[in-house]
Amino acid sequence: MFHLLTERVRLGKRVRFSLPSLALEWKKKWGMAAGFLLILIFFILPIMKLLYLSFTSEAGLSMANYTHVLQQAKTWKTIQNTLYIVGGSTLLSVVLGVFTAWLVAYSDIRGKKIITMLIMLSFIIPSYVATLSWTQLMSPNGLLAQGLSSLPGDWKPWNMYSFSGIIFVMGIHHFPLVFMLTVSVLKKIPRDLEWACRMAGAGRATAFRKMTLPLALPGIASGGLLAFLASLDNFGIPAFLGIPADIRVLSTAIYEEIIGFGPSAFARGATLSVLLGVVALIGTGIQWLLLRNSKRLETVQEDDQPRFSLGTFRRITEFSVYGSLLVLIFVPLLSMFLSSFVRAYGLDWNWQNLTWKNYRFILMDSPKVQNALVNSLVLALVTMGVCLIAGTAIAYFRTRKPSFWTKAMELAVGLPYALPGVVFALAMIFTWMEPIPGWNPGLYGTVSILVIAYISRFMILQVRGSITAMMQVDPSMEEAASVCGAQGVVKWYYVLLPLLLPGMLSGAFLVLLTAFTELTVSSLLWSSGSETVGVVIFNFEQAGATTYSTALSSLIVMGIFVGMILIYGLQKQWKRKGVRS
């Protein structure tokens, strides 16, 4: 019975038949070459500049930086900490992400839309807000500590300034990446496969292990890789929680080097960045190994119907899922909302301290905020549009024509996302101020540099989203379209897009959200008049105006929530009209 199944799954691997004309062949060749050139300029050039920097010293080109850095015991300790933290938090993200995705995709739990929205919202809470709220909750003189001390026994709140604290906050901060990329994959696995497994005598757990998991692997591995890369570059969480506990990771170590004085400061920072790049490459390599034998499905529509009933456990599951989501998501959100209504930071929460003044200020009295909202929205939309088209093209070549080149292409696109924001921003300055020595195209110091930076940095989100979508579509669909005479635009419009869109859009949505709330890169590259939301929040924070920054963050979260509800409403409308499939 089982071999029949595997047979069905293996059907995906076929040779493509096509008899393209010579002219088309030429056009394709040129198109490919142009594509590679663009990737070279946008993704590889900044990385090359960094590499070059890491080999420069006062005496010209040398290995001095590497010998210096690698001889320090500190460096090895840092790398060890990084692997430990990034590995742990990625694992946590994957477990949490897959579990919630499985519940949302298959069970009959109620309020799936709400759960999905909450998870997405947790992704856009700035990481420093999340961090701060957890440290406040767990503080030795906080509410929780008082509650625990009244209990018998010696209970103390969890010390967030520790390995476990960093792994926990990072893990819950990045699990939406896994969730987003896994849900649509799970929904596409045909339910009759599971029935067949069960008929063959496999229990639910076995069926999950032998059938569901391997088929969902493209999504899980994609999400896992993104969570891995995001944890690698995250600076806010290890800076807040790691510094007090003397836990140094690569991203904080790089920052410490860069702000040092003297000509070697950058070179050493670049050297550490190259090491971090190596870690990112290893992560990508592991992901490839996982997907080496991954299986393609026959093309199926997403299936939204629940597949199993939680039965008597439904209440309890709902209760515990909502409970833990509430804790994981609402703790940070709530603390953010609360401090946005307080007259001054640190005051107790009672009637005389509550005020609307913070909201009034950012909505009425601050033209900067309105400017920034418009800037960020335009930037995010432009980035999303470019990434949607280019990223899907990259994903198409990567999945349909797997070769050394297309793999290298994917690596190149992924690196800018893994570098710490500060390093990436500096690399952008090196690259774009004078791309050719002596020629300044005038991009630096305008809003264009931000567009370029965002596209380079967030392209991988779209690429991973689109690859996941493509891996779910059998090439035979495309062949069928070609055989029937559909080529190019027609083929895409009528056949591929309808099938790929859900997966593509989850990637696009991630790009939109991350670009909208981006902070570190913008804080080094913005210029007068092109402030982004992230920069404004950062400026409020640094001026000590925490109440304003939390008010603005809260507004954005609310805005996005309203936006999601609108999209959901539109989808419902659209579904009612009936969809062409």
Added chain:
Amino acid sequence: MLTGCGNQAQETSAAKEGVAGKLSFYTSQPDEDAAALVQGYNAKYPNVKVEIFRSGTEEVMSKIQAEKQAGGVQADVLLVADAVTFESLKQQNMLLPYRSPEADKIPAGLVDADGAYSGTKVMATALVVNSKVGRLPDTWNVLSDPATKGQSMMPSPLYSGAAAYNLGVFTRMDEFGWDYYKALKANEVAVTKGNGAVLKAVAGGEKNYGMVVDFIVARAKAEGSPVELVYPKEGVPVITEPIGILSETKNEAAAKAFVDYVLSEEGQELAAKLGYTPIREGVKAPEGLKSINEIKVLEGNIAELYQSRDADKQEFTKVFEQ
């Protein structure tokens, strides 16, 4: 240049005519303060279009260094946290020597002797204490007192220029030295990224004591946050947010006029209005802060602090990471 005093008025109005064009101003001051400064300057020189870039001191500096490596510094005028940072630029010949006529009214120790940069205000590092604490301390030793074990926080010298400066000053004093920092470590003083985080931890009640720059405490207190500001009796290290002109400036006239304005009586009044301790003699400090002549300043030798900053940071890392 001025030739005499008789025709000074004509001179300046003539100079004003010539001050025009674009001026790029890089700073670590809070947004609103930088904007207010530019507004005041534009009231005097309406023909200059000032473009502001603001970020943390460290970010501003790495941006400038990156620009230098990539082809040319874009900033004309720079105003960031501390003199040691400016000293590093001076050593790399990146600053234009300019002694402003307004600098005569500023304590000589707070202006660079070669005119590469000049202080613009006075920011002491003092103690912040949560209001719930009954007896206010009056000494730096409260942080190393076993009675306050695990209740204090300070910014990390690896991330904050001001904290690195304080480290250099404290460790060179006989009554403190490295022993003081070892005592802080033994007393479980938490180290965090920046001054803002220290204030938050103390205001939010997570910690009771903190080492922090004074003006943010005064601001938070004025708004109603439950914090108290204490100047310890041993004295306080002071940073001066210096201002300097980059040697690659493309608009020297406007840059000099900008420096003059910031150091002038008018510019200093503005600083006081924004809540800073002015550096110019004769301008009063705002409510809740001490004026320059009321503060006991713990001074450091800027050139020496610059030379030894890397070594200081490494020593700090050793002390705090056992």
